[in-house]
Amino acid sequence: MTTIEKTGAEPSARVEDADGGPLLEVRDLHVEFHTRDGVAKAVNGVNYSVSAGETLAVLGESGSGKSVTAQAIMGILDMPPGKIPQGEILFRGEDMLTMAPEERRKIRGRRIAMIFQDALSALNPVLSVGYQLGEMFRVHQGLSKKDAKAKAIELMERVRIPAAKERVGDYPHQFSGGMRQRIMIAMALALEPDLIIADEPTTALDVTVQAQVMDLLAELQREYNMGLILITHDLGVVADVADKIAVMYAGRIVETAPVHELYKRPAHPYTKGLLDSIPRLDHKGQELYAIKGLPPNLLKIPTGCAFNPRCPKAQDICTTEVPALAAVAEQDGTELPGRGSACHFWKETIHG
Amino acid sequence: MLNPTQAPEAGPVSAAAEAPLPGGSEITKARSLGQDAWRELRSNPIFWVSAVLLVLFLLMAAVPSLFTSTDPGHADLRNHYLGKPEWGHFFQPDWFGYNGQGQSVYARTIYGARASVIIGFCVTLGVTLVGGVIGMFAGYFGGLLDTLLSRLTDIFFGIPLLLGGMVLLQAFTHRTIWTVVLALATFGWMPLARVMRGAVITQKQADFVTAARALGAGTTRILLRHILPNTLAPVIVVATIALGGFVSTEATLSYLGIGLQSTVSWGVDISDAQNVLRDAPHVLLVPASFLSLTVLSFILLGDAVRDAFDPKLR
Numbered sequence: 324m325t326t327i328e329k330t331g332a333e334p335s336a337r338v339e340d341a342d343g344g345p346l347l348e349v350r351d352l353h354v355e356f357h358t359r360d361g362v363a364k365a366v367n368g369v370n371y372s373v374s375a376g377e378t379l380a381v382l383g384e385s386g387s388g389k390s391v392t393a394q395a396i397m398g399i400l401d402m403p404p405g406k407i408p409q410g411e412i413l414f415r416g417e418d419m420l421t422m423a424p425e426e427r428r429k430i431r432g433r434r435i436a437m438i439f440q441d442a443l444s445a446l447n448p449v450l451s452v453g454y455q456l457g458e459m460f461r462v463h464q465g466l467s468k469k470d471a472k473a474k475a476i477e478l479m480e481r482v483r484i485p486a487a488k489e490r491v492g493d494y495p496h497q498f499s500g501g502m503r504q505r506i507m508i509a510m511a512l513a514l515e516p517d518l519i520i521a522d523e524p525t526t527a528l529d530v531t532v533q534a535q536v537m538d539l540l541a542e543l544q545r546e547y548n549m550g551l552i553l554i555t556h557d558l559g560v561v562a563d564v565a566d567k568i569a570v571m572y573a574g575r576i577v578e579t580a581p582v583h584e585l586y587k588r589p590a591h592p593y594t595k596g597l598l599d600s601i602p603r604l605d606h607k608g609q610e611l612y613a614i615k616g617l618p619p620n621l622l623k624i625p626t627g628c629a630f631n632p633r634c635p636k637a638q639d640i641c642t643t644e645v646p647a648l649a650a651v652a653e654q655d656g657t658e659l660p661g662r663g664s665a666c667h668f669w670k671e672t673i674h675g
Numbered sequence: 676m677l678n679p680t681q682a683p684e685a686g687p688v689s690a691a692a693e694a695p696l697p698g699g700s701e702i703t704k705a706r707s708l709g710q711d712a713w714r715e716l717r718s719n720p721i722f723w724v725s726a727v728l729l730v731l732f733l734l735m736a737a738v739p740s741l742f743t744s745t746d747p748g749h750a751d752l753r754n755h756y757l758g759k760p761e762w763g764h765f766f767q768p769d770w771f772g773y774n775g776q777g778q779s780v781y782a783r784t785i786y787g788a789r790a791s792v793i794i795g796f797c798v799t800l801g802v803t804l805v806g807g808v809i810g811m812f813a814g815y816f817g818g819l820l821d822t823l824l825s826r827l828t829d830i831f832f833g834i835p836l837l838l839g840g841m842v843l844l845q846a847f848t849h850r851t852i853w854t855v856v857l858a859l860a861t862f863g864w865m866p867l868a869r870v871m872r873g874a875v876i877t878q879k880q881a882d883f884v885t886a887a888r889a890l891g892a893g894t895t896r897i898l899l900r901h902i903l904p905n906t907l908a909p910v911i912v913v914a915t916i917a918l919g920g921f922v923s924t925e926a927t928l929s930y931l932g933i934g935l936q937s938t939v940s941w942g943v944d945i946s947d948a949q950n951v952l953r954d955a956p957h958v959l960l961v962p963a964s965f966l967s968l969t970v971l972s973f974i975l976l977g978d979a980v981r982d983a984f985d986p987k988l989r
Contacts (some may be wrong), residue, residue: 397889432891439889444882449904458900463891510890 344416345372346518346550347396347435352410354391354574356621357403363621365391367574368410370648373518373550378541380553380561380582382597383571386618389554392571393520396552397437398427414518433463436511438540440523442503446495452479452506453491459513478509482539501532505539512543518550525560537564558601562586567661570594573619573629576648579663590651590664590673592634628667636668712908712983722979728972732965735785736792742766745782747939752777760957771961774944775951783939784962790940791969793852794859795922801860802867803914809864810871811906815879815898825872832865836924844933855934859921870913874906881905912981919973926966941966 354366366388373379381389394400396412398419412419414435419427439445447455456478457471466474472491479487482505495503504524511519524540525533541564544551555561561568561582568585570578570593578591589595596614616633619625625632631641644667651662654674666672716722735742745768754769754777761769768779813824831839839862840855847854878884879902887901928934929942930949941962948959 399885399889428891428893430891431889437886437889439882439886441882445886447883447887447901447905450900458892458896459890462893462896507886510886513890 345374346377346415347552348372348411348413349392349396350411350413352392352395352412353408354388354395354400355406355408357406358622361622364624365405365574365621366395367624369571369574369576371569371576371579373552375517375550376545376548377567378544378551378553378565380555380565380568381571382555382558382561382568384556384618386573386621387571388574389571390522391574393437393522393552393554396520397431397435399437432459432516433514434516435518435520436514436516438504438507438511438519438521438524441527442500442507443495443527445507446503448495451492451494452498453493456491456506456510456513459510463514474513478513479506481512482506482509482543484509500528501536504528504532504536508536508540508543512547515547516549518552519544520552520554522554523556524553526555526557533560540564558586558597570597573624574621575629575665576663577630577665579648579661580651580659581661584659584662588673590662590669591666592636592668592672593630595672596633596635628665636666636671638667640667712980715983716979719979719983721975722983725972725975725979728968729976732788732792732969732972735788737789739785739789742785743768743779743782745779747778747782747786749782750776750778759955760961772955772957774948774955774958780944780958780961783944784941784965786939787941787944787962788965788969790852790935790938791922791925791942791966794855794925795918795969795973797852797856798859798863798921798925799914799918801856802864802917803910805860806864806867806869807871807910810868810873811875811898811903813868814872814875815894815902817876821872824868828865828868831862834862836862836920837927840924840928841931841933844928850934850936852935852938855925855928858928859924863917863921863924866913866917867910870909871906874909875902878902878905908984912977912984915980916974916977919970919977922973923966923970 349369349371352366352369353364356363356365365386369388369392371379371381381392383389391400391405395405395407396419400407407420410420414430419430422430446452453472453475456475457466457468460466460471460474461468476487476491479491484490484502484505490498495506498506504527508524511521521540525536528536537560540551543549553561553565565582567579567581569576570585570591572593578585578589578594580590585594586598589598593614596612599612600614602611614633619629619632625642627640627642627644628634628637628646631637634641646665646667648663648665649669650658651664651669651673652658664672743766751773754773755775760772760780761767764770766781768782771780771784774780774783809824809828813821813828836859840858843858843861844850844854884897884901887897892901925934926940926942926945929940930946932946934940934942944962945959945966948955948962952959
């Protein structure tokens with residue numbers, strides 16, 4: 324374990340926007356689902372923020388609440404059964420949860436847009452892609468059909484779909500997976516929103532196409548200076564693109580860190596477990612590490628730290644006290660900017 | 676002349692699917708669900724048989740004078756039941772013999788198609804609109820509205836179409852084609868509402884609806900532009916099959932004497948002929964065969980359309 328690394332050289336993610344505040348700030352967000360079997364607590368007090376031009380990667384396994392948080396931000400959570408008992412979602416300082424539905428709808432697509440995981444099912448099968456792209460302009464900007472189509476072609480060229488002019492009338496099933504995802508990206512980009520939420524944008528794609536799509540997304544983000552929330556369970560996807568990472572487990576953020584810091588020195592046993600379970604060439608022939616056990620049942624989240632039944636470092640305190648997201652500091656006491664860990668033993672984890 | 680009949684079953688879906696295509700400028704061939712279905716239909720012999728029959732019946736309804744120059748009302752008592760069918764006299768007044776009033780059975784059968792076809796189409800249109808709207812609201816908005824509308828559907832389901840039609844038609848002293856249409860549509864919309872509700876609920880959960888919502892589409896747009904075109908296929912299938920049922924129900928009502936009055940109609944003719952079934956069976960059998968064939972061809976067509984739209988049956 325090499326833990327002695329210089330951290331000062333790393334670009335620390337700035338939370339502040341040009342206007343002094345972050346673009347989007349999620350404060351103590353709780354989401355629960357009322358089911359027949361009880362209340363499933365999908366999100367339990369999530370805090371994060373994104374500024375313009377910044378990429379936040381939200382990392383976690385299935386059921387960790389990363390997608391539900393995104394849906395809550397977009398306001399596309401099914402309510403009921405979903406419920407937001409507590410929390411604030413501030414977009415440019417305004418709480419979207421208390422806004423009128425109509426006001427909120429105007430933000431969707433125009434200011435915040437979303438890219439979905441499976442582009443085939445997220446595009447309407449009976450409408451041509453040109454129509455669906457053009458719809459953005461017709462609905463939000465009142466353009467004519469002809470102008471909207473021209474804009475759609477422009478957008479398709481923007482996301483580098485070859486022969487855009489010929490393909491604008493094609494239907495989603497006529498495109499390959501990578502091309503469809505580009506169309507999804509084009510739709511999200513259409514109105515040049517301030518913030519894009521990408522929910523596992525490359526999970527349904529094969530590895531070579533993944534890289535192309537991520538590069539395209541990163542490039543467009545830089546160009547438009549948008550905020551980007553990248554939701555993924557793939558540590559590899561995140562490394563090149565993100566500025567900072569929030570690791571989620573059982574509806575909580577267990578660790579936050581600037582991207583490279585996290586890979587070098589994880590401050591939470593869960594993050595460490597995730598990183599150790601990446602196959603590595605220099606570990607050829609050795610057994611691949613896996614985090615034991617399963618993610619917790621959201622109906623019965625373990626008391627104390629939710630990770631305690633699976634944690635190799637678990638002590639008695641872990642089953643009784645919920646660890647708060649504490650600032651992480653260097654051994655000599657200098658605080659590491661942008662870093663936090665929700666572990667009672669973060670010191671041992673990062674330094675030990 | 677094949678187009679008029681193809682339009683009702685192939686038209687709406689392919690039109691809906693193609694509508695967004697800005698016309699004419701396409702170079703590549705885009706294949707939508709409707710186009711695939713058409714491709715499938717084209718190679719289905721059952722479709723062609725039913726389509727040809729339906730074209731014939733539609734022609735009869737639209738321009739009966741193409742088939743006969745005899746006035747269906749013209750009675751000549753010299754021909755009273757005597758006129759047995761002359762099977763060799765094609766398209767002649769005595770081809771299928773004469774009825775009790777001495778009227779040409781052939782002419783009456785040709786002219787009788789109009790009432791059946793008009794009622795069949797208008798009732799189907801009516802139930803598709805009423806049932807479609809009710810099903811769509813119930814399916815999309817859910818909750819209390821869904822409960823109310825679904826229970827209303829259940830209540831109407833409890834009333835047999837024929838019984839409901841009879842009771843309602845009793846209230847009218849003067850009954851025309853339109854009163855029959857009203858009565859049948861009032862008690863016939865439930866299957867369409869259920870199919871529409873189911874289809875809307877399925878589509879509502881589709882990712883593309885969430886995506887449209889996430890990109891700022893409003894309720895109306897989501898319902899009409901994103902959900903509706905995707906629900907048309909099952910609705911068209913159910914409507915086509917139901918059409919045959921409405922035609923036969925109209926005939927049943929007329930047979931029972933509470934359907935059409937003083938209109939040339941198969942049901943009325945069948946009703947009049949029942950007393951002389953043993954002496955002059957042709958008077959009953961000819962309009963009855965035409966009726967059966969019409970109903971059959973609609974049901975076959977509905978079947979073919981369903982097979983074409985359901986990829987699992989290909």
